[in-house]
Amino acid sequence: MPPRPPAEPRFAADAMLGRLARWLRVLGWDTFFDATVHDPELVRRADAEDRVLLTRDRHLLRALAPRRHIEIRHDAPLAQLVQVVRVLDPPPPAELFLRCTVCNGVLSAPVDLDQARPLLPLGLRHDPPTPVRACPDCGRLYWPGSHVRRMRDALVRSLPGWLDAAGREGSAGANR
Known part of the structure; x- marks a missing residue:
């Protein structure tokens, strides 16, 4: 069955699509990715959780017939x-930048800078960026660094006009 346009997209990405999974998380979309999960379990999980399965593996699509899927046809994330x-x-x-790009956790509200300061790189401790958010699942800290601008620019170039209302200032991006 072809995927329907979800109000809140939810995905499961196969082992070949880790970088795509990170970009989907940058957009704030719930994306399951675990390169150690075997194809039958990935399809079972995608179907059970009503996720769109993303794969480049035609054999997986033929043999396991996931309910909702997109066959990814490009190499570049x-x-x-x-x-x-x-x-x-x-x-x-x-x-943008509301999910942990590594583990998919939903980032916290901005954390207290006094608590975050000792966990930040030395160069940022004196004048910490704001906001600093934490992943409650893996503990990584996120803040709006220069990479956030570069990632936002890459998204705007790739999806011209689509992100006009998204990613306003104050979004925190992955840094640690």
């Missing part, structure tokens, strides 16, 4: 992301 957005046509997120 941003081209893969563009394909997903074009196929599903979801609304752009209101804000």
Whole structure:
């Protein structure tokens, strides 16, 4: 069955699509990714959790027949992301960088700078960036560093016009 456009997209990405999974998380979309999960378990989980399975593996699609899937046809992660957005046509997120790009956890509200300061790199402790958010699942800290601007620019170049309302200042991006 072709994927339907979800209000809140939820995905499961196969082992070949780790970088795509990170970009989907940058957009704030719940994306299961674990390179150690075997294909039958990945399909079972995607179907049980009503996730769109993302894969480049045609054999997986034929043999395991996931209910909702997109066969990814590009090599470059941003081209893969563009394909997903074009196929599903979801609304752009209101804000970027709300999920941990590593473990998919939902980032906390801004944390107290006095608590975050000792965990920040030495160069940022004197004048810490704001906001600093934490992943409650893996403990990583996120803040708006220069990479956030570069990632936002890459998204705007890849998806011109689509992100106009998303990713306003104050979004925290992955740093640690």
